[in-house]
Amino acid sequence: MHFTVLGAGAMGLRYGVLLQEAGNQVDFVDTWQANVDRIHQQGGVYVSRDHANRHLVPVKVVLPEDYHDDPDVWVVFTKQMQLADFLTRTAHAFNQNQYVLTCMNGMGHVEKLLNYFQPEKLLAGTALVATVLNGPGDVDFIGARGAGTMNLANYTEQPDDMTHRIVAELEKCQFHPNLTTNFRGTLLAKVVFNSVVNTLCTLFEITMGEFAAYPGADDLSRQLINEAYDVCERDGVTMLNTRAEELDSVNYVSKVANPLHYPSMYQDMSHNRPTEVDYINGYLVKLGRKYHYDAKTHAFLTHLVHLAETTRQANAAQTAAAPTQEASA
The missing domain is CATH 1.10.1040.10 (N-(1-d-carboxylethyl)-l-norvaline Dehydrogenase; domain 2)
Incomplete structure (x- = not known):
């Protein structure tokens, strides 16, 4: 499956790197110029787990204006106050066939995403997963592999085949996704x-x-x-x-x-x-x-x-x- 992560911060990198390790094609789009530049210079992102085993993982990242591919699923991890600008700058790459998954903190993002994606293709949820961005191109996964959990639901509360395929990929990453049919409660x-x-x-x-x-x-x-x-x-x-x-x-x-x-x-x-x-x-x-x-x-x-x-x-x-x-x- 082809995923594109919008926001190469702490959580975006964790989801993207693990999805990539699970055998998926993964791209990253980010607006933080220093982060994009550092990842290009390094040839990837440095990944640690609990401050140990720091190693370089090759990843592809570009600014929104430079992204022109067509992923199956967008994975959105930006700060709430940054999301509107992210979406505006990346809108040229969105289409009605794509799904979008987000586990951002807080509330306010769903309404913005619905301006670009079909309701039945919007999956949102929560992630109890701890990650720290040490600096540009340097991320630390906190906790043992498989320690985190997540809940997610379709906006329409009617999971389809693609939803189950996305959940299966998240399970490969050991995020332990729990698919619910209670969108707002989730x-x-x-x-x-x-x-x-x-x-x-x-x-x-x-x-x-x-x-x-x-x-x-x-x-x-x-x-x-x-x-x-x-x-x-x-x-x-x-x-x-x-x-x-x-x-x-x-x-x-x-x-x-x-x-x-x-x-x-x-x-x-x-x-x-x-x-x-x-x-x-x-x-x-x-x-x-x-x-x-x-x-x-x-x-x-x-x-x-x-x-x-x-x-x-x-x-x-x-x-x-x-x-x-x-x-x-």
Whole structure:
């Protein structure tokens, strides 16, 4: 099968490299010029697993304007705030026969993808897979092979033969895909998970394991989960897990699967990049207001993340503007 990955970041590279190793043709399209240049210079991307066994994997990557092939499936892994520009720049390569698969964080991407792809050919889901982009052309897969899991569903909730073929390829990569017929419940399960772990680990600059080790972690998680479920249930969403099962998922991933992992929101914050908090906690706040429900804790955390972003960026700008101090003779 021919896959093209839109977004050669941490998750895009992990999915693409493993799909390529499973025997598929895989291309990458990226808008980060430094990343594209470095991969061209190296002849591929350096891949590690848990900071070890760093090796070069040959891959093909181009800017959107330079891509003119016709894949069977697009695999989309961009940041929410970057997606519209990615799609606009790559639109010349889209057609009505192609499928698209995405497991992006947050909510807001589905509506944008439906502007380019047929509803019955859109697959979306969630990936509990930890990966770190060390820098241009250098990625680290966190966790043992096969440690991650994912859920996905067709937008129409009616899987077809091509859907099952895509799931089979993902199974070869040991992503353990769980195909559901509950589209919104599938997507919102990860939003709720991220609204707890990503946000709190980012604010306190800690790993998932460090968060889970805090004696009051369950109380914090339960408060955020309950508030998120109150919102989702008002919107008529049937969640994949019960509230108790969602707490169990947070604890399992944090304590067992990826205790040493810093979530992607932390990685963005630590590099003074904008976070996706508006598409995670902020999304739950906005959805709650539609039903006159005030998700106060999620609103508070959204503000805290933006305050941290603003403070870090101001400090970085101040440091960059400071004159260099030279030692006097």
